[in-house]
Amino acid sequence: MTASRLTTPRSFSASPPKQEIADLLTEARERTVLLISGLSDEDLHRQHDPLMSPIIWDVGHIAHFEELWLTQNLDGAIEFSEMPGMYNPFEHPRATRASLALPTLAQMMERLREIRVRVFDRLDSLEWNDDNPLLKGGYVYNMVLQHEYQHNETILQTLQLKKGAPYQPPHRIAFASPAESGVRGRAPESGAMVSFAGGRVTIGTDDRAAAYDNERPQHEVELRPFLIDRTAVTNGQYLDFISDGGYDRQELWSDAGRRWVTETGAVAPKHWFRDADSWFHRIMDVTRAVDRARPVCHVCYHEAEAFAKWAGKRLPTEFEWEAAASWHPASGRARGFPWGDSAPTSKLANIDQLSFDIAPVDTYDSNVSPVGCYGMVGDVWEWTSSDFGGYPGFQSFPYKEYSEEFFGPDYKVLRGGSWATRPGAIRNTFRNWDYPIRRQIFSGFRCARDA
Numbered sequence: 001m002t003a004s005r006l007t008t009p010r011s012f013s014a015s016p017p018k019q020e021i022a023d024l025l026t027e028a029r030e031r032t033v034l035l036i037s038g039l040s041d042e043d044l045h046r047q048h049d050p051l052m053s054p055i056i057w058d059v060g061h062i063a064h065f066e067e068l069w070l071t072q073n074l075d076g077a078i079e080f081s082e083m084p085g086m087y088n089p090f091e092h093p094r095a096t097r098a099s100l101a102l103p104t105l106a107q108m109m110e111r112l113r114e115i116r117v118r119v120f121d122r123l124d125s126l127e128w129n130d131d132n133p134l135l136k137g138g139y140v141y142n143m144v145l146q147h148e149y150q151h152n153e154t155i156l157q158t159l160q161l162k163k164g165a166p167y168q169p170p171h172r173i174a175f176a177s178p179a180e181s182g183v184r185g186r187a188p189e190s191g192a193m194v195s196f197a198g199g200r201v202t203i204g205t206d207d208r209a210a211a212y213d214n215e216r217p218q219h220e221v222e223l224r225p226f227l228i229d230r231t232a233v234t235n236g237q238y239l240d241f242i243s244d245g246g247y248d249r250q251e252l253w254s255d256a257g258r259r260w261v262t263e264t265g266a267v268a269p270k271h272w273f274r275d276a277d278s279w280f281h282r283i284m285d286v287t288r289a290v291d292r293a294r295p296v297c298h299v300c301y302h303e304a305e306a307f308a309k310w311a312g313k314r315l316p317t318e319f320e321w322e323a324a325a326s327w328h329p330a331s332g333r334a335r336g337f338p339w340g341d342s343a344p345t346s347k348l349a350n351i352d353q354l355s356f357d358i359a360p361v362d363t364y365d366s367n368v369s370p371v372g373c374y375g376m377v378g379d380v381w382e383w384t385s386s387d388f389g390g391y392p393g394f395q396s397f398p399y400k401e402y403s404e405e406f407f408g409p410d411y412k413v414l415r416g417g418s419w420a421t422r423p424g425a426i427r428n429t430f431r432n433w434d435y436p437i438r439r440q441i442f443s444g445f446r447c448a449r450d451a
Contacts, residue, residue: 081399136207236292
């Protein structure tokens with residue numbers, strides 16, 4: 001079993017093989033190191049944007065989170081939820097982290113090595129104990145893996161904001177070929193919608209090996225019939241919104257949205273710019289004319305909400321989104337992923353980072369949900385209208401600061417993952433969240449409408 005083939009934590013019903021855990025941890029670290037390879041110490045320590053940490057801080061946080069949970073807390077006697085000190089995100093807000101005495105890259109690499117040696121030594125001596133919920137099904141190892149995967153995406157968000165010369169990806173893969181993805185050259189109709197008949201559906205999961213606490217417990221909800229966009233909103237559709245004065249038409253924006261537009265002066269998605277009569281945008285080191293066929297990216301919740309109103313639609317609730325992505329009406333059950341229950345790969349969807357780009361919406365024809373929604377995993381996170389909160393019967397585990405501290409109306413839920421999301425950190429039940437003003441995330445949206 002080679003590390004390069006392992007990228008997805010599994011929902012083990014029994015204790016996972018130790019070698020498989022070691023391979024997954026090794027592969028995750030190889031990806032982290034790959035993403036930062038080629039960056040100077042100056043780039044790693046620089047505060048590229050007040051919203052983001054210096055990249056070297058993220059790397060240190062990955063290491064110390066792993067040390068805490070895979071050595072100190074492993075027996076179930078949880079002393080801390082975050083390691084006290086320099087890499088504690090609650091002690092040190094992002095905007096202040098550049099002032100910390102952060103180590104050099106060489107020092108950090110040695111620290112990563114030292115911690116990993118202790119983690120592997122502890123893994124070798126580990127005795128599985130299903131009475132310890134951290135160990136049952138390998139949960140704590142899956143949690144630490146997903147934590148590193150998620151910080152990989154955070155690092156890429158920072159690199160998209162990088163000051164100075166644009167980030168040069170160290171390695172790129174092409175989008176899936178037609179033979180791999182099943183593409184038949186069929187471009188979806190712009191703005192086309194599919195219908196969901198409504199009824200009782202299951203939301204969330206009871207998995208306790210890989211899923212986070214905010215995805216549990218699985219429960220039933222009753223949905224009214226609705227329509228939902230077959231694809232994410234494209235650049236072309238969004239250009240039409242801009243051309244129709246979308247940013248200037250106050251009736252399209254909520255009170256909070258109007259304040260945001262006034263304060264920011266936004267006239268287009270982040271990283272877009274105009275040259276003469278044409279719009280261009282940049283993704284990492286590539287600048288090109290805005291491609292009408294690709295999903296729009298780097299828009300905040302307020303922009304998504306205003307576009308939906310302009311289009312005579314609305315944003316879907318997260319339950320509508322999950323039902324459209326997962327529910328199979330004929331079988332009466334939810335799938336793990338839009339295409340089925342097989343693990344996600346970069347051949348099924350535009351995920352796993354190494355494309356360093358957003359694909360045209362008709363690229364991965366296998367990435368279709370049972371009701372006919374295309375691309376609900378990959379390319380861009382999709383804003384929903386839902387506030388972030390706990391499901392009925394929610395229980396915080398293993399620490400409330402991961403989810404529960406963020407419950408409430410200040411955060412909106414996003415679903416689906418992006419091109420920068422690793423396969424092990426996405427599934428139909430996965431819930432992301434952020435402030436409605438955030439645009440540094442790789443975020444887009446699709447619209448819905450009452451049937």
